[in-house]
Amino acid sequence: MPLKPGELDLGTTIIAAEFKDGVVMGADTRATMGSYISTRNAxxxxxxxxxxHLCRSGSSSDTQAISDIVKYYLQLYSIVNEEPTTLTAAELMRELNYNNKEVLSAAFIVAGWDKHxxxxxxxxxLGGTLxxxxxxxxxxxxxxxxxxxxxxxxxxxxxxEALNFLKNALALAMSRDGSSGGSIRMAVITEExxxxxxxxxxxxxxxxxxEN
Incomplete structure (x- = not known):
C-alpha cells in the first residue's frame, strides 16, 4: 500500500563493524515499496x-543520487590530493545529507580502510548527523x-569472527522484520x-x- 504523508520507508537492515584488519559490511537484499516487495536481490x-563503501537505507532514488554525487567528488579529490580517507567520504556524505534533510529520506553507513x-x-x-x-x-x-x-x-x-557476527545479526533481523529479507550481501575491506x-x-x- 502507498505510504501516508510524512511516513518514511526505511525497510531494510544494514550493518558494518570494525575488525582486526579492517571493516566488514553487510545488508539484506529485499527492497520494498510500502507492503510490496519490488525485488528480492537488491x-x-x-x-x-x-x-x-557505504550501505544505503531509505529511499532508493535518494540514496543512489547522494552516493553518485559523493563518488564523483571523491574521484576529483583523488586527482589533486592523495587517496581520500574514510572520514573524508563520511564528511561529504554528511554535508549533502544535512543540507538536504528536509527533502531526503536517507540513512547511511560509510566504512572503509585508509593508511592513516x-x-x-x-x-x-536521518537528519544528516555523523x-x-x-x-x-x-x-x-x-x-x-x-x-x-x-x-x-x-x-x-x-x-x-566478524563475518559470522554480521551474518547472525542480519539473520536475526530478517527473521523478525517483515521489510528485511532475501539474501545477504557482505563486503570485507582491508589494506589488501x-x-x-x-x-x-x-x-x-x-x-x-x-553459529557461534
Missing part, C-alpha cells in the same frame, strides 16, 4: 572509492538486534582490497540455530 552496498587510520565505521542517520562507532546498524530491522550486537561485538575480532560475499537465502541460519 544491492545495498555501494562503492564510493577503491577501499571506501586503518578500518573505520561511520553512521549517518557518528563514528566500532559497529553501526540501521534500517527497520536494526531495532530487533541492538541487544544482540551490543552483547556479542568485541574489538579486534578475526575476519571469520575488497572482498565481496553473497549468502543465498537457503544458506542463512534460522534464528534459533545460529
Amino acid at each position: 544491492n545495498k552496498i555501494t562503492q564510493l572509492h577503491e577501499k571506501i 587510520s586503518g578500518g573505520n565505521v561511520y553512521i549517518l542517520p 557518528h563514528k562507532a566500532p559497529f553501526a546498524i540501521t534500517g527497520s530491522g536494526s531495532t530487533y538486534i541492538y541487544g544482540y550486537c551490543d552483547s556479542l561485538y568485541r574489538k579486534n575480532m578475526e575476519k571469520e 582490497g575488497v572482498e565481496r560475499l553473497y549468502i543465498h537465502n537457503k544458506d542463512i541460519p534460522e534464528y534459533n540455530d545460529l
Whole structure:
C-alpha cells in the first residue's frame, strides 16, 4: 500500500563493524515499496572509492543520487590530493545529507580502510548527523538486534569472527522484520582490497540455530 504523508520507508537492515584488519559490511537484499516487495536481490552496498563503501537505507532514488554525487567528488579529490580517507567520504556524505534533510529520506553507513587510520565505521542517520562507532546498524530491522550486537561485538575480532557476527545479526533481523529479507550481501575491506560475499537465502541460519 502507498505510504501516508510524512511516513518514511526505511525497510531494510544494514550493518558494518570494525575488525582486526579492517571493516566488514553487510545488508539484506529485499527492497520494498510500502507492503510490496519490488525485488528480492537488491544491492545495498555501494562503492564510493577503491577501499571506501557505504550501505544505503531509505529511499532508493535518494540514496543512489547522494552516493553518485559523493563518488564523483571523491574521484576529483583523488586527482589533486592523495587517496581520500574514510572520514573524508563520511564528511561529504554528511554535508549533502544535512543540507538536504528536509527533502531526503536517507540513512547511511560509510566504512572503509585508509593508511592513516586503518578500518573505520561511520553512521549517518536521518537528519544528516555523523557518528563514528566500532559497529553501526540501521534500517527497520536494526531495532530487533541492538541487544544482540551490543552483547556479542568485541574489538579486534578475526575476519571469520566478524563475518559470522554480521551474518547472525542480519539473520536475526530478517527473521523478525517483515521489510528485511532475501539474501545477504557482505563486503570485507582491508589494506589488501575488497572482498565481496553473497549468502543465498537457503544458506542463512534460522534464528534459533545460529553459529557461534
